[in-house]
Amino acid sequence: MRFPKEIGLAFRLAGRELRAGFRGFGIFLACLALGVAAVAGVKSLAASYQAGLAEDAASLLGGDLEAALSQRPATAEERAALSRLGRVSHLVSMQIMARRETAAGPAARTLATLRAVDGAYPLYGSVELRPPMPLASALAVRDGRPGAVVAPELLSRLRLKVGDTILVADAAYAVRAVLERTPDAAGGLTALGPPLLVAASSLHAAGLDGPGSLTRHFYRLRLPAGESAKSAMAALRREFPMAGWRLRDAAAAQPGLTRFMDRLAAVTALVGLAALLLGGIGISQAVSGYLDGRTASIAAMKCLGAPRRLVVTTYLLVIAGQAACGIAVGLLVGALVPVALGPLLGALVPVRFPPGPYPGALALAGGCGALTALAFSLPQLAAAGRVPPLLLFRGYDAPDRPRLGLTARLPGLLCLAGLFALAVVSTPDRRLGLGFVVAAVAATALFWLFAGLAVFLAGRIPRRPGIRGLALRAISRPDNQVGRVLAALGLGLSTLCAMILVEANFRAAFTEDIPRTAPAFFFVDIQPDQLPSFLQTARSVPGVSRVETSPMARGRIAELRGAPVAEARVDPDARWAVQGDRGLTYAATMPEGTRIVAGSWWPKDYAGPPLVSVDEKIAAGLGLSLGDTVTVNALGREITATVASLRRINWLSLGINYVFVFSPGALDGIPMTWLATAYVDNKASGDPAEALFNAVTGRFANVTAIGTGDALNAVLGVADKVAAAVTVAAGTTLCIGMLVLLQTMAVGMRRKTYEAAIYKACGAKRRDILAVFLGENALLGTLAGCMALAIGGGLAWAFVAFFMDLPFRFFAVPALLTVATAAGVTLTLGMAGLWRALAGKAWPYLRNE
Structure with missing residues (x-):
């Protein structure tokens, strides 16, 4: 019965301690709440996306089931089989050049995405038009001219308005309405040209439905109630094994966007978890400071016969109560993130973000917060339990804190291991989760090594009398603050520094380096009989x-x-190569710039069985090696080729590159079009790119011109969105770091007050004491900035050089900003308590001494 009595007593004592409210726990609560809010917000937003995707899956796909074909419509037999399964809607998509004829001068032209729909479209949801009208009415033929609905961006580029005429290839369309939204909007953050909706029956008049045209045909089905989409797909595969179509159900709607959102959510959630781990340092210091203030009470409890477990249990309950408040605040903020950001994100992607709340995401964040609080509080509680009762009879000063052994630290280490395990389990990509754990351990080791090296070097610098010498002594003295300051600022600043340098290199590559060597235009859908005249015109x-x-x-x-x-087991990074259609080509001679890393190229006059050369990274992701076979389905015809070579492709050259290049004769009998790239001399007089664009698109209405500048801007747009998300997460880390730094300064204030008294007793003036303290803080901030610059720069170099395969450049401005920010933050927060330290009287300390 003794143990239950002790538990009851511990609860009563903890209740009395909690009557003081949150005094002494401000940093503790702030660190815990911010870290939990970061994890809960990101996870709730990801859960909101998945919920919106599940609710609107049929609308986002356009049906319960979709069968996609490239460059050909379904045969009569295939269409009949689809019709037997349910209601069918046929949509044709392609990239085209839309234009507006002008009375004088060349026509205005721009890239657009043509979507030709039938009368059954859309099977789910509705198309929003301005002014409001039925879609069938907007696309109907009136006065001998078919109608079109156009995205506002396209109208702006061509300077058109409702009622004007827009030209596509050989057809003219009357703009009847502005396209506000479609239920099956493109599932990505970028698109090559704004959408233009027309009736499928008008394609023939435009001359865009010929053999070999780069069209994609989508057949969407609305199945009868109770029918299974997976069963329907299985039946279609059995009946038409050679059709070559891509079948997917509503569960696979928006695969590209989902993959992007999953990765972004995983990265930002791990950054948020890193912020929570950093907050653990503030939690540890806050708990340590609180328990140091309760040493007399603990010693009194020991004198009255309280066992160690009662002391530990009492203050564990106190800390648990405070932690519960911090976690609750963090969960509340995190739960409101989908409410606040959902409408903004809903305008960027074609998925609704239901407001939630999402118990799974909140439970995960709460578990992470609880484990963090325990991992960083239990060692301090173990030390508090070892406070000797004789402390009451030893005067005003406390003895040195006892050194804890492995047994005393084991509960905290187990909680930390549980936190790391939770991070790995909750990350969809296990490798990313394990990488986070390794990075966290490595960062801790780096901070510790850098702090030790800084203290060692500071102790070896010759010390001259004066303010600088005293500041250096403060850095290298026992119980210095170097390690705590580096840990507080290092993680957030390192993340920001790495992100800034990566973004600077990425932007420089896509705005300066790549445009210098990239082609000005890609020209697609060149028909074989047009190739000679196209080359003549372009050259x-x-x-x-x-x-x-x-x-x-x-x-x-x-x-x-x-x-x-x-x-097949396919690596996630190579999955895009087997999802959907790929561009296929053949070549007798090895393309210029090709680098063979395994195998060899076939002879120029090769006429044997089909061979194929594969990009080395994709081959590794697909598990392919030399001698393996690859079967492709092109227009219903299956071609099996043997892997003859692996080659390294520099995709950032933006030249004509293919994952799969076949030997001559392998693709015979398959309708093909031609792709061309054109390079211009930017030093030539006039605007050769504009002249080339006008010459080609003016003569060949069916040829689509894609400017590399537009493509690069689209990539930069996505990069900006990713950078914004990571910046917010890294900013949370930096805010928590500043809180930890503030706690560190508060912990060291008693020592500074004591030092100020000694300086005063030795005749130092207030401005001299202030200069010493500010010099110490400036040195600590500079050290933190240099460490962040070294770690962040190293991470940026590795990411840019090995992951992005770009040359790394060091940008001085971000580097100087990182160091200046660290020094400025340390100086600013260090000033917070210095005036109080300087205002203290010397005589109480001298009397006690």
């Missing part, structure tokens, strides 16, 4: 340095090493 434009061409067909990967691709 005749002054300033065009060279034009490269390549035949192209579309196909999808059907089998790897003789097994269906659905059964």
